[in-house]
Amino acid sequence: MRQSHLFTKTQKEAPADEAAKNATLLIRAGYVHKEMAGVYQWLPLGLKVVEKIKQVVREEMNAIGAQEMIATNLQRKELWERTNRWSDDVVDCWFKSELKAGGEVGLAWSHEEPLADMMKNHITSYKDLPIFIYQFQNKLRNELRAKSGVMRGREFVMKDMYSFAQGEEDHTAFYEASKIAYMKVFERLGIGDDTFITFAAGGAFTEFSHEFQTICEAGEDITYISKDRKIAINEEVLNDDTLKELGVQKDDLEAVKTAEVGNIFNFGTQKGEEVGLFYKNEAGEDIPVWMGSYGIGVTRLVGVLVEKFADEKGIIWPETVAPYKVHLVGLNLDDKEIKDYAEGVYASLDNKGIPVLFDDRAEVRPGEKFAEADLMGMPYRVVVSKKTKEEGKFELTNRTTGETRLLSEEELYNHL
């Protein structure tokens, strides 16, 4: 991609009302546009990051046998009333609207109810189970406050997955598989070491649910963590019983600020009973389906990655999610010879399948180009200029370490 073609411009300042570091940097670097508090447009570079995270999640969910689909934003009032989750007194984040044809609709903040209801058409016998489905959904939540940038949106992308099983045994097998798949996702995104499977409050069917909490100064949670033992406990279940059960002393735990990047929850047969989702077992009896739900905050993860890896110069993307691996910065481009040379390097990188953003703008000063490249955060910067051409070398800078090396053309391609 040529930077001269990319329509987004970097900005010196973010909007005055933007308090979060992640959104400030994402806005300044041209990844997102703030539509209103907690509501962000994803511009071309930002959309690429979101899609790359989605693809990592998709691969890991497919690998454990889950099937992708997409449910609807519009929600039926009567369905959510059946499970007592329509009332604003019970669920405080509904957006609701009048239907011109009469009646009221909700905008989806979660999807257990409609997906359990849909499954009535596809589950009749024990032979149909287990089933695992997931989606990347544009969720809407009517948050009273939204001051954490893309880490807590009123509109945000979530991967939500639902499991349908015959009973606790099959449920647990998938629940445990999902833990491993989730950790693979976070490892691939470069936050595996800082992400902890955290014991949190369970429900009627289970003592604990599990959150995936990532150490992050901008996180909204406090988690009690033993880094050595990889044990983490949410404040809400931090009590003597839990400590005893997990075989850990309170003194061994450190209270750290964390961001919840995922969670998994066991509904048992509660949803199946409420919604009326039953299967026939081998004896022909009607048994409520055992359900679980499994979330990953896709756009929240973008924010977490920015918060954790950015430095004073700007964003630093892990290679897995960077919109482009290389930021090729051309200098002295008003010299036709250098321009042709830089174009050749761009074409070579492109032909080798290396994703590259080419700063081909002749009218921008070198200092400004470098500052923009740092702000935008591609993992590698390669400079092509009159000087590097004369030396027959390329200047490769690692955005994370700041280390710069002079490489021959062959060394450069091998390195990338």
Next chain:
Amino acid sequence: MRQSHLFTKTQKEAPADEAAKNATLLIRAGYVHKEMAGVYQWLPLGLKVVEKIKQVVREEMNAIGAQEMIATNLQRKELWERTNRWSDDVVDCWFKSELKAGGEVGLAWSHEEPLADMMKNHITSYKDLPIFIYQFQNKLRNELRAKSGVMRGREFVMKDMYSFAQGEEDHTAFYEASKIAYMKVFERLGIGDDTFITFAAGGAFTEFSHEFQTICEAGEDITYISKDRKIAINEEVLNDDTLKELGVQKDDLEAVKTAEVGNIFNFGTQKGEEVGLFYKNEAGEDIPVWMGSYGIGVTRLVGVLVEKFADEKGIIWPETVAPYKVHLVGLNLDDKEIKDYAEGVYASLDNKGIPVLFDDRAEVRPGEKFAEADLMGMPYRVVVSKKTKEEGKFELTNRTTGETRLLSEEELYNHL
């Protein structure tokens, strides 16, 4: 994909309240689930069709230099008030909701206003223009009636594109390029011959807008078409002046039922002025940006393809959008030798990169398998059975023509 793993089941009947042929077939074949009138979940097979159409559109939009992004569903009241499109008296399809933090928000039925407003951060000079952006957006429209299945949804996927240009000349260059790109999309989807660029009502800046109308019995429009001359006119502009201008006689035109699959519109400088999107020309003067908007109804296209190509047995997908190219139907699978043989064929097709849905279910009768395969509509059906194994041949049936051929393994792979 193994059919035993696919969670969706085909159904003998669609919901009693479903009047549209497209939705009836899509529901019965397990592509969609009806959440409410005009609101459909896209199940795994349906999502694949939607994604394939999106990819065709994406490639053609990228080819004319447009950049993909994604805007938000939630809309600011004050922005739409500025262009006098907030009032329900002016725009009759808004979903609106209260914001818990105070005030009202809208749910997006179109995006000219927010995207023009966003562009203020990225357009300052004539040097920044032209810019073309597009998105695949889950649009919400509060339709009073929704009886056309996925062809007129209250929630639907639209590709909407917007052009930002210095003036009429640059605008027109892109407008004409988009016409060609649109026709390429429709040709690739197999409806090129039946899709007509149709003269429709223009606005303040232009005599006509253009619709892309596809001949379709289930369409909601009547279009006046000369097939020979590839001229088509919307009823609203069918008058003596138009006929004279286009050099066509009313008698040469045939009134046909059509579905609008796309439209392109010239806003001139109206939106730029209303929203306050100006650029500085070479003389340093502030000039309003010239805008156009360009839509393609992605999920509507799914409905149009079903309506146009289905036969009495079920759906027939054009190869470009079929979830799988081949439906491999295994018979006599309770015989271990045949089962192994069929598995080998599945693995071979898969290894050759041919997208295949393998009906590996041992317990389903052959007649039912064939009926399901016809209903689901993959372009090719390949039967593997005790009989075909003994003959050393494969039975390949073309879903469109119904023609069946016996082929050797090599012939089969070459054919596919």
